Amino acid sequence: MKKILLSFYFFANLASANTIDAIAVVVDKEPITTYDIKQTMKNLNISKDKALQILINKKIEKSQMRRFGIFTSELELDNAIDKMLSQNNITLDTLKANLKIKGQTYKQFRENFKQDLEKRKLYEQIANTAKIDFSDIGAQNFFEQHQDKFSIFTEIAVKIYTSKNVKFLESLKTSKNTMLKAENAILTPNNADPRLLSLLSQIPIGQFSPILNSKNGYQIYKVENKNGMQTPEFEQIKNEVLNVYVGEQRQNYIQDYFDKLHSKINIEYLR
Incomplete structure (x- = not known):
């Protein structure tokens, strides 16, 4: 009887473990597990739907990185981190101390930094295919419609x-x-x-x-x-307006790119 009970608990625990780490969604052949979803919910303090959407977007971005051949070497990563430290006028030791206070390891930081770097590369490559209006007339029209952005x-x-x-x-x-x-x-x-x-x-x-x-x-x-509230004249801040105008065009193009991709890519919901 004891052996039967032990076997029951073993298989019950095994089934529970499999459920916790079961595949919930497959995005372009990339799996998302129930564990991934729960961890994202916990780490970001968000709902299941929002966590799942974030994970799906990450898988789609990963798929596009493979398509565009985006990669970051360890040397490139080191150089990018050194540049960031220099811009913020802090040392590597200070960074590591700050990470320790946050409960994060330097290895985790490097991995997150690498992911952000590759994501910026991807967005930049996608945005470079957009047709952007750099005209003063377009910038002035944008300024008149969005003066609150510059007040x-x-x-x-x-x-x-x-x-x-x-x-x-x-x-x-x-x-x-x-x-x-x-x-x-x-x-x-x-x-x-x-x-x-x-x-x-x-x-x-x-x-x-x-x-x-x-x-x-x-x-x-x-x-x-x-x-x-003060709103400057267009001519006083023309360059700033143009930068924001171009940035919004690029951002809108990237958003539209991923919206269309989301509707085309194969997403299988298993749980």
Whole structure:
């Protein structure tokens, strides 16, 4: 009787393990397991549908990387990381220390950095096939239709949260409960970097900025109020407008490319 029970538990556990890591979706012959989906849900704190969509998109991107022959060597990866460190004025040791605080290994960072690098290469290659309008007339029409994208507020009330732990700041976006004490500030052209004002001008009231580097670690800004909106003349910021106009055309082309690909590629839902 004992042997029968042991056998039952063995096969029950085996069946459970197989279910946990069973193939749920196949995208262009690339499998996505139930374990992949659960881990993505956990890591990103998102729903099953969103996690599955992210994983499907990654498989489609991987398929396109093979098609375009996109590859990153270890030497290229090292050079890209060195360039990033130089641009951010930090050392490799500092980076590793920051990763340790986040609970991430340098090996994981390298793998994620490599994936991002190859993704940028793919998007760049796809965008290079687009027909882009570089004309001043097109840029001016774009400016007139999207003046809010180029408006700057001269007085922005914010709550500033500072921490050496990125996860604490990331949690602010999903949870109202925090042990971090906010610094209230009114940012103006007299006390703030124009680039920061420009960034915060585009963030809706009540929303958070991206996490930014600071002297004391990291900071995130919650926009409380905005006043004194100013919109410059087109000629004053023509180059900036043209850059945004071209960027949006490229982004729209990439989005359309993947939307069409998504409808054509073979996706099998097994579970």
